[in-house]
Amino acid sequence: MSSNKKNDLVNVPHQILEEAQKAGIEAQEEKRAGTFFHVDQTTVHSKVNELFEGKLELMDVKDALQKYSWLKDYMWKLVDKNKDEFTKKVAEDYSGGYFMRILPGAELTFPLQSCLMITQKNLEQRVHNIIIAEEGSKAHIITSCLQHSNVPSAAHLGISEIYVKKGAVLNFTMIHQWSENTLVRPRSAVEIGDGATFVSNYVCMRPVRDVQMYPAAYCRGVNSRVSFNSILYGHKDSQLDIGSKAVLSGKGSKAEMVSRAIAREGSKMIIRGMIEGDSSDCKGHLECRGLLMDDKSFMQSIPELIAKKKGVEITHEAAVGKISEKEITYLMTRKLSRDQAVSLIIRGFMDVGILGLPDALNVEIKSIVDASTQAD
Amino acid sequence: MINMDILEVRDLSVNVEDKLILKNITFSLKEGVSHILFGPNGSGKTTLISTLMGLPGYEVVSGKIFFMGEDITQKGVDERAKLGLVVSFQNPPEITGVRLGDLLKLCLGKASTDEFTEEEQKQIEAFKLTSFLNRETNVGFSGGERKRSEILQLIFLKPKLMLLDEPDSGVDVESLRLIASEIQHYVEATGSSALIITHKGDIMEHVKAGYGCILLQGQFHCFTEPMGIYEDIKKLGYEGCVACRMRTREGWQSEQ
Ligand SMILES: Nc1ncnc2c1ncn2[C@@H]1O[C@H](COP(=O)(O)OP(=O)(O)OP(=O)(O)O)[C@@H](O)[C@H]1O
Ligand SMILES: [Mg+2]
Numbered sequence: 001m002s003s004n005k006k007n008d009l010v011n012v013p014h015q016i017l018e019e020a021q022k023a024g025i026e027a028q029e030e031k032r033a034g035t036f037f038h039v040d041q042t043t044v045h046s047k048v049n050e051l052f053e054g055k056l057e058l059m060d061v062k063d064a065l066q067k068y069s070w071l072k073d074y075m076w077k078l079v080d081k082n083k084d085e086f087t088k089k090v091a092e093d094y095s096g097g098y099f100m101r102i103l104p105g106a107e108l109t110f111p112l113q114s115c116l117m118i119t120q121k122n123l124e125q126r127v128h129n130i131i132i133a134e135e136g137s138k139a140h141i142i143t144s145c146l147q148h149s150n151v152p153s154a155a156h157l158g159i160s161e162i163y164v165k166k167g168a169v170l171n172f173t174m175i176h177q178w179s180e181n182t183l184v185r186p187r188s189a190v191e192i193g194d195g196a197t198f199v200s201n202y203v204c205m206r207p208v209r210d211v212q213m214y215p216a217a218y219c220r221g222v223n224s225r226v227s228f229n230s231i232l233y234g235h236k237d238s239q240l241d242i243g244s245k246a247v248l249s250g251k252g253s254k255a256e257m258v259s260r261a262i263a264r265e266g267s268k269m270i271i272r273g274m275i276e277g278d279s280s281d282c283k284g285h286l287e288c289r290g291l292l293m294d295d296k297s298f299m300q301s302i303p304e305l306i307a308k309k310k311g312v313e314i315t316h317e318a319a320v321g322k323i324s325e326k327e328i329t330y331l332m333t334r335k336l337s338r339d340q341a342v343s344l345i346i347r348g349f350m351d352v353g354i355l356g357l358p359d360a361l362n363v364e365i366k367s368i369v370d371a372s373t374q375a376d
Numbered sequence: 377m378i379n380m381d382i383l384e385v386r387d388l389s390v391n392v393e394d395k396l397i398l399k400n401i402t403f404s405l406k407e408g409v410s411h412i413l414f415g416p417n418g419s420g421k422t423t424l425i426s427t428l429m430g431l432p433g434y435e436v437v438s439g440k441i442f443f444m445g446e447d448i449t450q451k452g453v454d455e456r457a458k459l460g461l462v463v464s465f466q467n468p469p470e471i472t473g474v475r476l477g478d479l480l481k482l483c484l485g486k487a488s489t490d491e492f493t494e495e496e497q498k499q500i501e502a503f504k505l506t507s508f509l510n511r512e513t514n515v516g517f518s519g520g521e522r523k524r525s526e527i528l529q530l531i532f533l534k535p536k537l538m539l540l541d542e543p544d545s546g547v548d549v550e551s552l553r554l555i556a557s558e559i560q561h562y563v564e565a566t567g568s569s570a571l572i573i574t575h576k577g578d579i580m581e582h583v584k585a586g587y588g589c590i591l592l593q594g595q596f597h598c599f600t601e602p603m604g605i606y607e608d609i610k611k612l613g614y615e616g617c618v619a620c621r622m623r624t625r626e627g628w629q630s631e632q
Contacts, residue, residue, distance in 0.1 A: 324469070325432065326469045327469055327470075327471050327472075329431055329432060329453055330465070330468060330469050330471060331471065331474075331479075332452070332453040332454040332457065333429060333431075333453055333454075333457055333462060333463055334457065334462075334479065334482060334483050334529060334533065335454060335457040335458050335482070335483070335485075335533060336454060336482060337454050338452075338454070344474055344478075344482075345471070345472075345473065345474065347473070348471070348472065348473020348474040348475075348512070349472070349473045350473075351473055
């Protein structure tokens with residue numbers, strides 16, 4: 001399919017847009033550097049804000065492959081085609097995905113947004129995304145993945161390969177709003193060059209049947225940096241197996257991982273984190289805090305620290321447990337009911353401040369987090 | 377009788393961890409009056425106000441608590457708070473993730489999106505807490521800072537009866553003056569009552585208390601002239617003070 005010339009968000013059905021907005025998509029395109037919509041198996045919209053013309057490229061990855069012969073070298077370079085049944089399926093056949101390229105030295109003062117959405121029953125959506133942050137560029141990307149609320153069951157298999165080149169700064173925020181019947185298997189990897197920084201934020205607030213993901217960051221550049229931050233709200237029997245891996249091979253490279261997780265209503269959560277120090281002066285820190293709300297739920301934190309060179313400095317802190325009764329009672333002495341006290345503590349715990357986003361985005365993400373935690 | 381009772385406790389016995397800490401205590405607190413509560417360490421002062429507030433872990437084995445004439449013995453913490461009974465903690469816990477500013481708004485009955493009024497901002501400033509609004513409640517607060525935040529929360533809750541557990545301990549001279557005069561101002565302006573636990577007399581320089589009470593060996597004794605009680609305790613000790621006053625019945629609360 002050819003889609004890069006479909007130019008208006010009016011092509012996106014109203015209902016879909018409305019759902020997407022709840023997952024962080026901004027309908028007023030002038031507030032975004034660019035907007036990309038892939039619904040089911042079609043890229044229905046892909047447009048660069050004219051203010052940012054010449055600073056970035058945004059199109060369906062299939063169109064991009066036609067346009068640039070060099071792009072095939074970026075496909076399946078960081079993620080192994082044969083890694084598992086899901087990567088194999090996407091390698092066999094996929095419906096597209098986004099190609100985002102921030103041109104050298106370009107600074108995107110507005111976020112770039114993408115929405116991957118499922119509206120068809122029993123669909124297995126397969127996408128392959130490529131992001132290239134060229135040398136010295138700076139950008140925020142916000143990507144929402146969601147399933148339309150009237151779809152009973154579906155699967156999403158998504159490959160993402162991200163390249164952050166020398167001196168570039170890329171902040172990538174992914175919001176998952178799946179449903180109680182979605183199987184989700186993202187497979188992502190990032191390569192980070194000299195002096196480059198990649199920040200990955202993952203926010204999962206709605207119930208989901210089963211997500212398993214373990215994105216990998218390869219800090220190959222000198223003084224390269226990576227942060228993985230996640231806010232995970234597991235409820236209504238959700239199964240989340242979420243982790244991230246950082247391989248620090250660049251001299252002076254650094255990794256930081258912070259997660260906040262809540263498990264309730266029979267949800268099962270495994271929070272993993274691995275930092276591997278392959279060069280002598282690299283540093284890493286991993287922090288995981290989890291709250292278990294009831295006895296039907298389960299939470300496990302699995303931190304892994306690997307040092308292969310002398311002088312590697314990697315640390316971790318992990319704590320999983322219940323909300324302290326003392327804190328609840330304290331708030332109740334301030335006229336809050338037990339439920340209000342619990343939800344206040346939960347909202348405070350799901351601190352979007354850990355994501356390091358600019359104020360405007362912070363407010364947007366916070367409202368998504370608050371909406372979900374207030375719903376129960 | 378000029379003053380009505382705001383709180384009445386009858387034959388109250390309280391267990392903590394299966395140990396009897398308070399034995400059949402009976403007393404009442406007057407409306408529109410501040411009461412100072414003295415008592416040796418471990419005598420059960422914190423236990424008493426925790427029980428009055430209904431905090432978990434304090435088991436009422438017998439007796440009843442009436443607040444403004446209503447039996448609240450079985451009521452939950454938040455219900456009591458909504459009736460106008462509030463407590464400031466001797467050692468308040470850290471509430472990670474909950475900003476003091478948001479908590480103060482909740483105390484005022486505001487949503488977190490609401491703004492403070494100019495008046496409220498002034499009061500926050502007077503308590504030297506403006507720079508704490510974005511900090512997580514009590515996290516990393518010094519001892520004195522915690523006390524200031526406790527008292528301001530209480531005042532914002534607009535209570536009918538404040539139970540204050542050592543609002544003065546660990547507090548510097550200036551903050552003590554501030555805390556004490558704010559309590560006095562609130563009680564005076566609203567006709568509400570206070571029960572203030574303390575080990576020292578300084579707070580009475582600014583709080584005009586009507587009664588001085590002593591909790592001793594699980595028993596509650598209440599007298600007029602709290603300053604005199606404090607002087608007696610210094611001279612005669614807690615036991616000596618109670619024995620002497622009981623003998624002379626001087627200032628003894630008439631109906632007991
Ligand atoms: N959770 C508990 N488990 C066991 N004993 C307790 C517990 N809480 C209180 N106690 C005991 O109850 C008694 C009364 O304690 P409480 O804290 O009420 O004293 P207090 O008068 O407030 O003392 P202080 O002046 O030191 O604050 C003490 O002997 C204390 O050790
Ligand atoms: Mg005490």
